[in-house]
Amino acid sequence: MFPGTMMDEPLLLKSIVERAEAMFGDQTLVSYTDDGPTEMTYAELVSRVRRLASALVKQGIGVGDRVATFAWNIREHLELYLAVPSIGAVLHPLNIRLHQSELSFIMEHAGDSMVVMEDRLADRLPRPGDHVREVVIGGAVAGRPEALAYEELIESGDPDFEFPRIPEHSACTMCYTGGTTGSPKGVVYTHRSTVLHTILESLPDYYGIRESDVVVPFVPMFHANAWGLPYAALMTGAKLVLPGAVTAPEKIAQMLSEQRATFAAGVPTIWHGVGELRELPDLSSLRMVVAGGAPLSEAFLKRYDELGIPVIQGFGMTEANPLLAVGGVPARSKAQGEELLRIRQSQGRLLPFVDFRIDEASGGELQLRGPTIAAGYYNAPEVTSEKFTEDGWMRTGDVAEVSPEGIVRIVDRTKDLIKSGGEWIPSVELEDAIVSHPAVNEAVVVAVSDARWGERPAAFVVLRPDARLDAEELRAHLAERVAKWWIPDLIEFTDAIPRTSIGKLDKKVMRVRAAEVVDRRQASPEGREPDTVTATKEKQER
Amino acid sequence: MFPGTMMDEPLLLKSIVERAEAMFGDQTLVSYTDDGPTEMTYAELVSRVRRLASALVKQGIGVGDRVATFAWNIREHLELYLAVPSIGAVLHPLNIRLHQSELSFIMEHAGDSMVVMEDRLADRLPRPGDHVREVVIGGAVAGRPEALAYEELIESGDPDFEFPRIPEHSACTMCYTGGTTGSPKGVVYTHRSTVLHTILESLPDYYGIRESDVVVPFVPMFHANAWGLPYAALMTGAKLVLPGAVTAPEKIAQMLSEQRATFAAGVPTIWHGVGELRELPDLSSLRMVVAGGAPLSEAFLKRYDELGIPVIQGFGMTEANPLLAVGGVPARSKAQGEELLRIRQSQGRLLPFVDFRIDEASGGELQLRGPTIAAGYYNAPEVTSEKFTEDGWMRTGDVAEVSPEGIVRIVDRTKDLIKSGGEWIPSVELEDAIVSHPAVNEAVVVAVSDARWGERPAAFVVLRPDARLDAEELRAHLAERVAKWWIPDLIEFTDAIPRTSIGKLDKKVMRVRAAEVVDRRQASPEGREPDTVTATKEKQER
Numbered sequence A, B: 001m002f003p004g005t006m007m008d009e010p011l012l013l014k015s016i017v018e019r020a021e022a023m024f025g026d027q028t029l030v031s032y033t034d035d036g037p038t039e040m041t042y043a044e045l046v047s048r049v050r051r052l053a054s055a056l057v058k059q060g061i062g063v064g065d066r067v068a069t070f071a072w073n074i075r076e077h078l079e080l081y082l083a084v085p086s087i088g089a090v091l092h093p094l095n096i097r098l099h100q101s102e103l104s105f106i107m108e109h110a111g112d113s114m115v116v117m118e119d120r121l122a123d124r125l126p127r128p129g130d131h132v133r134e135v136v137i138g139g140a141v142a143g144r145p146e147a148l149a150y151e152e153l154i155e156s157g158d159p160d161f162e163f164p165r166i167p168e169h170s171a172c173t174m175c176y177t178g179g180t181t182g183s184p185k186g187v188v189y190t191h192r193s194t195v196l197h198t199i200l201e202s203l204p205d206y207y208g209i210r211e212s213d214v215v216v217p218f219v220p221m222f223h224a225n226a227w228g229l230p231y232a233a234l235m236t237g238a239k240l241v242l243p244g245a246v247t248a249p250e251k252i253a254q255m256l257s258e259q260r261a262t263f264a265a266g267v268p269t270i271w272h273g274v275g276e277l278r279e280l281p282d283l284s285s286l287r288m289v290v291a292g293g294a295p296l297s298e299a300f301l302k303r304y305d306e307l308g309i310p311v312i313q314g315f316g317m318t319e320a321n322p323l324l325a326v327g328g329v330p331a332r333s334k335a336q337g338e339e340l341l342r343i344r345q346s347q348g349r350l351l352p353f354v355d356f357r358i359d360e361a362s363g364g365e366l367q368l369r370g371p372t373i374a375a376g377y378y379n380a381p382e383v384t385s386e387k388f389t390e391d392g393w394m395r396t397g398d399v400a401e402v403s404p405e406g407i408v409r410i411v412d413r414t415k416d417l418i419k420s421g422g423e424w425i426p427s428v429e430l431e432d433a434i435v436s437h438p439a440v441n442e443a444v445v446v447a448v449s450d451a452r453w454g455e456r457p458a459a460f461v462v463l464r465p466d467a468r469l470d471a472e473e474l475r476a477h478l479a480e481r482v483a484k485w486w487i488p489d490l491i492e493f494t495d496a497i498p499r500t501s502i503g504k505l506d507k508k509v510m511r512v513r514a515a516e517v518v519d520r521r522q523a524s525p526e527g528r529e530p531d532t533v534t535a536t537k538e539k540q541e542r
Helices: A013-023 A042-058 A075-086 A100-110 A119-124 A150-155 A191-201 A224-236 A249-258 A268-275 A298-307 A337-344 A381-387 A427-435 A471-479 A507-523 A531-541 B013-023 B042-058 B075-086 B100-110 B119-124 B150-155 B191-201 B224-236 B249-258 B268-275 B298-307 B337-344 B381-387 B427-435 B471-479 B507-523 B531-541
Strands: A028-033 A036-041 A066-070 A090-093 A112-118 A133-137 A171-177 A185-190 A214-217 A239-242 A263-266 A288-292 A311-316 A323-326 A348-350 A355-359 A365-369 A394-402 A407-413 A417-420 A423-426 A440-450 A454-463 A490-493 B028-033 B036-041 B066-070 B090-093 B112-118 B133-137 B171-177 B185-190 B214-217 B239-242 B263-266 B288-292 B311-316 B323-326 B348-350 B355-359 B365-369 B394-402 B407-413 B417-420 B423-426 B440-450 B454-463 B490-493
Touching (some): A013 A042, A013 A075, A013 A191, A013 A224, A036 A042, A042 A075, A066 A075, A066 A119, A075 A090, A075 A112, A075 A224, A075 A239, A100 A112, A100 A185, A112 A119, A171 A191, A171 A224, A185 A191, A191 A323, A191 B191, A214 A224, A224 A311, A249 A268, A268 A288, A268 A298, A298 A311, A298 A337, A381 A394, A417 A440, A440 A507, A454 A507, A490 A507, B013 B191, B013 B224, B028 B075, B036 B042, B042 B150, B066 B075, B066 B100, B075 B112, B075 B224, B075 B239, B100 B171, B112 B119, B133 B150, B171 B191, B171 B224, B191 B323, B214 B224, B224 B239, B224 B311, B268 B288, B268 B298, B298 B311, B298 B337, B355 B394, B381 B394, B407 B427, B417 B440, B417 B454, B423 B427, B427 B440, B427 B454, B427 B471
Parallel strands (some): A028 A239, A066 A090, A090 A171, A112 A133, A214 A239, A263 A288, A288 A311, A454 A490, B028 B239, B090 B171, B112 B133, B214 B239, B214 B263, B263 B288, B288 B311, B454 B490
Antiparallel strands (some): A028 A036, A171 A185, A311 A323, A323 A348, A348 A407, A417 A423, B171 B185, B311 B323, B348 B407, B355 B365, B365 B394, B417 B423
């Protein structure tokens, strides 16, 4: 090999911290507490981060040790985001919305050495094993007498602490993803992957983060690195506003207005709430609102167009550090009307250096490869071999189309494809056809096993308030819209469809329910279950 | 070490080529020839690049082999920029403005296996050794009967050729830098350094390259990768306009206007020419003009302000892949008037992941470290040990100040600091004091050896047309402005100060001239040389 003559300098998160200190020391960090916003400069922040890093080392936290966090988007959480990876330890944010049994499983599986919790969240966190050191942000909490106080920890540290130089492939953060099947699975990001992700997402055609921005991540810091926004803000010198535990739409709108926010990100649920407010404060400072984690509806996009707030879809996954694409409209697109709307509802263009292929053998699955993509799950060989191909690609589980302009459009989940008599039935298209009936509010289609056809579709349907519909009427509606063999044998009306902790319709639960219905039907003497539709119909009609 | 679970995917330039094909296939490349602009889509371009890559492999060009180019900014040069690194070979653009003896030295030193030249430049290129294959773009040229025709080479290639996967530390490009001392020195960029440079320079607060841009690099492709702009345009899907051999200001202005250019880059000389045109076409599409390679004068900035064209200083060096900073004004700056002007004349903020330190022992030298910075020169251990510190930093040779906002301001070259009686005299400040005299047009101050003081300053001064000034008058002017011991003992009036091939005042030549003057003086019986000033003064007064 002809040798290059460039420095072999590692890509490390500490460079982002050092840069914020050297170049943006007078920039402001705003952090909302229950008493309102508090401010601190980046110079003060980094001084505390150096203290914290030093204190963690004194506490025996070493390279590769996992430090869990259990907190909202508060300043202390940011300090941990910066300090823990900068000493070579591994930040492990725990999702505060998980069940205690899941939290116990995850902390045990990750092998956490320390957990730092917010005082007001302490009662949601199960007691970890004795080897796990507990630290509490805020006041002392009952039942944890041995816990260290976070501020005392900081005070014990050295503000001149120098961050060590470590290899760029070192772990920096660990995130568990629930998905909709099986045990939670851990992805371990590296300094390299996170640095590359931070730079790539800050490019102009993606988040375009710049020094003049005021960035407000409503996406929780316990969700996939808060989509990388804390790191992007520090690297570019943008002002960062941490919203604390706020979730009420009117408070979100007020915060965005009073901070003159330019960039905000959160799940669609949050933005739905803001969009439905009767009165909105001045939000003209917003140049980009990212709604990510679930598809955007036409009604939602139209509402934000009316409000004059530029909203865009973000597409990512825990396994991708997490951003993969934003649903912007290509610069040269001449699309209008329905076509334009379709592009805006698409997942968008993949980040540079994220390679893709469409695997026809899996029904058109989108598969990914790149330096910001996971190669496997931590200590979970079986699920790793399911999720990753032998030739080095990650299976997204999404059935996707890619336009000639490189716009990725997810049309289904591979799991939600129903293979009936050797042919694929896309559950999402079938759901769309059901929802197109004026009486229907929401619908989920899942596969049920079938001795003859392999799989058959089963539909769960939520009607609009005061609407009436029976299964035969719905079948007649579908007959005009989809192939005859797509029409579900089992249609069940229900009051609500459960959602996952991140707001997606929970198909896992519905698959179990559908199987139970089928079992009941097979157990009945007639071999059918005539009550199913009727019973729920009666319920609807009460 | 706790293992990360991310893919170990290399950062390769081929990803940029593949992305341009998959996502921006309908984007347009414009290339100006003597007959005007020609167009091609990125899909057509990449098809030719695949053919070229395949053909090069068939010609025996392997991983690590150097392929030299000798061409203006034309489409074929871009094809080589993309194809040569994508097969793992090393692109080696030769500066067409160098002397034949320098070109021979460089080709021999680099060990080029092939050289691809533009027909109209062929007579400037010396015959390489017999082992070097010659390829000619355009028509056949006299005296090179064995040369391959470029288009025939392309035709022999396979449009479905797949680029190989190579390690990211593989060499991709080689650039020689003349500097102002010694033999040309080669820097060998790697895929990793070039990919990182491409992403970093495209960030919003730097070049901010995006899909909606129309990018016109006037900076030659034989200068430090054309500042990375061809790769940035392909990665982001921006439209790229290659201006060919154009240098006339009116043609440049016309090209920018007819292409509705948004981003253009070149040395200040070019933009001076455009700014001095009597009439300008509509240039309202320009969002950023980068002038790099030499400092920007106040008059220049004011002229562009009047024209309403946003011009910004670019700061880089061959050893830095090459961009280091752009001289933008920080978002939160409240600077106005003179202070604002001073910031705009500064070199600006360093790119993320470029670390710096100011080495007081070298008189305040700016030293750099990072993944886009060279660690040494190719096969030149002596000059490498001079230019790079033992603890892993690159010596820029620039004396710099860094403001609390991270704005780098170069105040001198370390070589141009004069150490007199143990104290530093900054030559640039002394030059500024000389030029502040209304009769002076230009001045250069260099060090001459002095038995008593170690070094003393010597000044070469060019007067304005029809102006008159003698050394004593100038000394009186200086006495009011600088310390007495700064005032040069030797002041020589001259008609012109030579410039280097890239337009900088050539201090190397002036140092030699100053030494000659001192030698003559010491050889004269009086131990002084009273003629020096008088002679040139008479010449000026003629």
